[in-house]
Amino acid sequence: MKRIILFGLLLLAGALTASAQRGLKEIPNPDVRVQEAGFKLPAGAKINLFAADPQITKPIHMNWDGQGRLWVVGSPLYPHIKPGEEETDRLYVLEDTNGDGIANRVSEFAADLHIPTAVLPGDGGVYVANSTEVIFLRDNDGDGKSDERKIVLSGFGTEDTHHLLHTFRWGPAGHLWMNQSIYIHSHVETPYGVRRLLGGGMWHFRPETGRLEVFMKGLVNSWGHVLDEWGQSFMTDGAGGDGINYVFPRFVGVTSPGASRVLRGLNPGQPKHCGLEVVTGRHVPEDWVGTLLAPDFRGHRINRFRLTHKGGAYISTKIEDLVSSTHRAFRPIDVKMGPDGAIYIADWYNPIIQHGEVDFRDGRRDHTHGRIWRISFPKRPLVQKPKIVGAPPKGLVSLLDSSEGLTRTRAAVELRQRDAKEIMPALEKWYGSLNEDQALQKLRAIWGSQAVGAFKRSWAEDLVSASNPKARAGALRALYYTAGEEKTSRALLEKAVEDPNPQVRLWAVSVLAQLPWPDTVALALRALEKEGVDKYLDFALWSICREHASRWLPIARERNPFQHTWQLFFAGRALKQPVGISHVLKSLAEGEFETEAQLDEVISWIANVGEGNHLEVLFSVALGDGAPESRQIRALRGLRDAVRLRKQRPTGRLGRLNRFLERGNRAVFAEAAALAGMWKLEESREPLEKAFLGPEAVSSNAALEGLRALGGDKTEQFFSATARNVGMEFGKRLRAVVGQTRLDPKAGAELAVSLLQGASRAEDVRMIVDAFLVNKNGPSALAEVLERPGSAMKPSMALVGLNHAGSSANKSEALIEAFRKAGSLRPMKLKLSNAEMEAMMLRVAAEGSAVRGEQAYRRAGMQCIVCHAIGGAGGIIGPDLVSIGASAPVDYLIESMLEPSKKIKEGYHTAVVTTRAGDVIAGAIARQDDTEIVVRDAKGVEIRVPRKEVASTNVSPVSLMPMGLTAQLREDEFVDLIRFLSELGKEGPYKTTAQRFVRSWEVLQPHGRTRDAIGHYGKKIFTENIESYQWAPLVARVNGTVPGEELPRVVGRGRERYGVARFRLQVNEAAKISFKLRGKLSDLTVFVDGTEMKGAQEGASDVIELNRKKGTCTVTVVGLLGGGMEEFSVELLGEPGVIEVAQ
Secondary structure, three states: OOEOOOOOOOOHHHOOOOEOOOOOOOOOOOOHHHHHHOEEOOOOOEEEEEEEOOOOOOEEEEEEOOOOOEEEEEOOOOOOOOOOOOOOEEEEEEEOOOOOOOOOEEEEEEEEEOOEEEEEEEOOEEEEEEOOEEEEEEOOOOOOOOOEEEEEEEOOOOOOOOOOOEEEEEOOOOOEEEEEOOOOEEEEEEOOEEEEEEOOEEEEEEOOOOEEEEEEEOOOOOOEEEEOOOOOEEEEOOOOOOOOEEEOOOOEEOOOOOOOOOEOOOOOOOOOOOOOEEOOOOOOOHHHOOOEEEEEOOOOEEEEEEEEEEOOEEEEEEEEEEEEEOOOOOOEEEEEEOOOOOEEEEEOOOOOOOOOOEOOOOOOOOOOOOEEEEEEOOOOOOOOOOOOOOOOHHHHHHHHHOOOHHHHHHHHHHHHOOOHHHHHHHHHHHHHOOOOOOHHHHHHHHHHHHHOOOOOHHHHHHHOOOOOHHHHHHHHHHHHOOEOOEOOOHHHHHHHOOOOOHHHHHHHHHHHOOOOOOOHHHHHHHHHHOOOOOHHHHHHHHHHHHHOHHHHHHHHOOOOOOOOHHHHHHHHHHHOOOOOHHHHHHHHHOOOOOOHHHHHHHHHHHHHHOOHHHHHHHHHHHHOOOOOHHHHHHHHHHHHHHHHHHOOOOOOOHHHHHHHHHOOOHHHHHHHHHHHHHOOOHHHHHHHHHHHOOOOHHHHHHHHHHHHHHOOHHHHHHHHHHHHOOOOOHHHHHHHHHHHHHHOHHHHHHHHHHHHHHOOOHHHHHHHHHHHHOEOOHHHHHHHHHOOOOOOOOHHHHHHHHHHHHOOOOOOHHHHHHHHHHOOOOOOOOOOOHHHHHHHHHHHHHHOOHHHHHHHHHOHHHOHHHHOEEOOEEOOOOOOOOOHHHHOOHHHHHHHOOOOOOOOOOOOOEEEEEEOOOEEEEEEEEEEOOOEEEEEOOOOOEEEEEHHHEEEEEEEOOOOOOOOHHHHOEHHHHHHHHHHHHHOOOOOOOOOOOOOEOOEEEEEOOOOOHHHHHHHHHHHHHHOOOOOOOEEEEEOOOOOOEEHHHOOOEEOOOOOEEEEEEEEEEEOOOEEEEEEEEEOHHHEEEEEOOEEEOOOOOOOEEEEEEEEOOEEEEEEEEEEOOOOOOEEEEEEOOOEOOEEEOO
C-alpha cells in the first residue's frame, strides 16, 4: 500500500487554514422543507418556521418587547464591511398577530446599522450594540421606523467583529447586562469616571443614571448569559469548552489578560456554545422548567443542561438535546422563551461559520439566508400573552410573580418607565401580604423596587435572615449593587460571612468588597471558619485580600490583624508575600494545621515566599521522622522552586539531602536528585552517578536532571565517557548524550550523531533532538555535525528528526536541511492540487471507515490523544475535538494537516521564552504575573520561568502542531482517519453522549513479579499500592469503551495475561453509590479500594452498588486478556454531583 506524505495532526483544530473550505462543493439545500426534514426533537415537541428570508436576513440576536413582538438584528455585512460599502445591516420587528405561531407582520425598524450584535427593547425604544457603541433608537411618529438615534455609551473596542459588545439582557432588578469578548479593549466614559475592560467580561448598566460597572472578567467569547429564578448568573462561551459557567462579582475566567488565577466552568469537555436561556413557564413539560438551553452552533444542535444546587456550588448535567439537525447550515446562535411559552431559535444559517480562518471574501459565505424557528408542545396549552405595556400598577406588580420568566422580565422593564410613587403602594401591599415561606416572592418584590428606582433596602436586609439559603444569597446580591452608596448594616454582614451556606458567604464577601471599611478583609476571612469553603468562595476571598491589601498589609507586618493564623496565612498566600510567616511557622511547629491539605498549602507558600531560615523549617519537615512520602515530595518540590525561582536555600547543612538519594521511593528520589543538582552538592555526585547507571530508567532519568543541574567539568567527563562506551546499554548512552548537550551543545553534537545513526525508535530520535532544540545555539551545533561526511542516517529516523525540528518554535532551516541530507530524503509535498483534493474527499466519503479511523487516531505513534481531548478526555494542549466533524468540512481537516503553521487559529500561537542562559522554552502561556511566566509545553508540563531570568518573549510563527505524524500511515489509513474526524460531533455513534462514562483511566504496565504474586494473593495484588508498579494514562473511545487490545499484558499464572485499569472516584457526600460495568462479565473483576465487588458472572452488564462515606476511593477493573475481554466500560449512575471521577 502507498504511504501518504501528509503532515501533522497534533493540534488539528488549532491550525485550521484560510482556504479550508475550498472543497465545500455541495452547499446545503436552503429550501426550508429540506432543512425542516433534518430536525430531531424530543418526544412531544414540534418545530415550525416562525420567520425566514427574505423577510429577515442573517439574524444574530433577538429579544422580545412588552407587546409580544420579537426584535431581531441581522448582518449581511458580517464578517466585515468592504471598502466603500454602506452600513446597511438591519433591525427587524416580527409579530404574530393571530396566534398561529408564524410571524405575519415583519417590518424594518432600522436599516443603517454596522454589524449589530445585540438588541434589547425597553425604555420606550430599543438598545442596539452597533460596533463600538451602544445606541438607543426610538420611533417618535408611530410609523414603525426609527427616527431618533442617540449614542448611549461609546469607547468599546472593535478589534474583532465577533468579539464586539453583545448579549444584551435585562435583569430582574432593572440592569442592562452586556458582554464583550477576549480581543476587545474598552475604555468607556461615564458620569462615574472611565470604566475599562481589557479583554472578555460582562458589564451591568443602569441607563437612567449612566452607571456602568464590570461584573466579571474572562472567558473567550461569552455569547450567553442568564439569571436563574434566584438571580444567580450563568454564562456560556462560544470559544471555550466548559459548558455552563457560574459567575459572580470579580470572577475571572480563562484568557483574562494578566490573570494569575482563573476559574473553570461546570462541564469540562462540552462543545462551544453561543447563547443561553433558562426554560420557564406553563407550556413546557414540568420537568423541563429550570433547565438551560445552550446552542451548540458547531454541532447543529441545542444542548440542554440541568443544574443541581449543592451547598454553594452547582452541578451541571447534560441531558437530552432540545433539537439537533443533520442539515449542515443549521447554526443556532440565540434561543429565547417566547410570550406564548414556546421556544424560539435564531438560525444564522450558514455552511461556513469560521471567522479569521476563512477568507472574509470567500464566495461561499451565506449573506442572504436566516430563519427563526419555534418549538412548541402541541399537547400542552399555550400561554396567553399578558398585558404589560400600560397595565395598572396592581396588575403590573402581580406579573412579577408570573410562572413565565419573560413575563417577569418585561414587567420589570415596564416598571423602569413608571413613577415610583405610582408603583410602590401596590408593591408594598404585595410584599406585606407575603409570609415567611414565600422567600422567592419577597426577592422578586425587592427586585421590583430596584427596577422602579426605589430600592427597599430594609426588605433585602430582612431577607438575609430567611431560612432558604438561596433567598439569603439573592438578598445579598440585591444589596451588592448599591453597597457603599448607602449605609450598610455591619451586624448583618458579620452574621452573613459566617453563614453555614458557602454561597451566602460568597455574596457577603462580594458586598464587603464594595465597602470602604478599613477591616473588610478581616471580616471577610471569617468565612474560612465554617465548613464548605468551595472554589468560588475561596476565589472571592483571595480576590478581596488582593484588592484591599492596603487596608491590612501594613498592620500584618507588625501583628496578626485577623482572628486566626490560618486567616493570616490565607491573606499572605493571596499576595504571594511572606507577611506573617513567623506566625505561620510557629503554628506549624505547634501542630495547629491538622489536615494534610492545610499542611500542603502551608508548605507550598513557605517555599514560594520564605527566606533561608524559613526554608530550613521546611527542610526539617521533609526530614522529620514519620513524615509521609507525599509531604516529603511537596516539601522537596517547594525547596526546588525556592532555589530555582528565587535563589533561596535553607540555612542548615544541605548534605542531609543525601538520605533521600540512598533510600525512599522513586518520586522522592526524583525531587531530591533535582534539588541536589540545584544546590550544587558535590557530595551528592556519587549517588547520582550510581543511580544514572542503575537498572531503573525512572531513577536514571531523575539522576540525569540532577547531574545536569550540578554541572561542572566532572559531570561533562562522566556524560562523555558514558556516551562513548559502546558496551553500555543504548538507553544510558542516549541519556548521557542528552545530558552533555544540555551542558555544551557543541560537545553533545559530536556524541549525538553516532547515536542518531544507531537509533531504531522514533522516541529516541526525538529525545536527542529535543536536547538541542531547548538551547538557542543547539540546532546550529547539531546541523554542523550532521552536514559532515559519514553522517548518513536511516531514512525513517532522519524523517522523524526532520519533522521534529520543523515543528519546533526554535526552528532551524539548517537543521532541517541537514536531516534531509543525512536521510537522503526528497522534499515533502505540502499541497494537494484541486483535482487531488477532490479525489481525496471522494475517497473519504466512499471508502473511509470511522471505526478504523478511530484506531489510527488512538495509535501511540500518532500522539493525537497526548494533546487533544474528545469530550474532556485526553490532552489539554490542543483544543477539544468533540464537535470538529460537525463544524469542519472534510477538506478543512485535510488541509489543516498539510501546512499547520500557515494559518494558526487564535489562541493557539506558540509562545517562545528565551532565558539569559540560552534555554528556549516553547508552548502556551498558562499564566504569568510580575514574578514569573508559566509555560505549558507540548507534553502538558508546566515550566515556571522567573521574570528576572527572561531574555525575550516572542510569538513563534510555527504551530505547536508538528508536521509529518501522518507520514506513518498508509493512504487508506489516512482516509479512515479523516473519516473518523469528520464524524465527530455529528448525530450518530461519534457524538459524545450525556451518559457519565469513565473516560480517563490508568493502566498497569507489565511487572516482573506479578507471576509469583498472583499465585499467593490472587488478582487483589493488582490493587495494592506497590511502589514499583507503573501506571500509564489511557483514554476511552468516543463511545466510552476501553478496548482490551490496548491494555498492557500483565503476566499472570502460566500463560494468563491480564489487563488492569483503574480510576479514582470522588464521593461528595455519604450515600449509596452505583455504577454500571459493561463487558463480558465472566472475564472481569471489580475492586473498590482492594475489596472485590460481587456481581453477576454472566451477561453484558451489571450494576454495582455500595455504601460509601465522603472522600475518594480507587476502582480497579481486572480482566483476562485473550479469552474474550474485547472491551469494557464503566458508567456512573445516580444523582449528578454525588459521585464523579476524581481529577
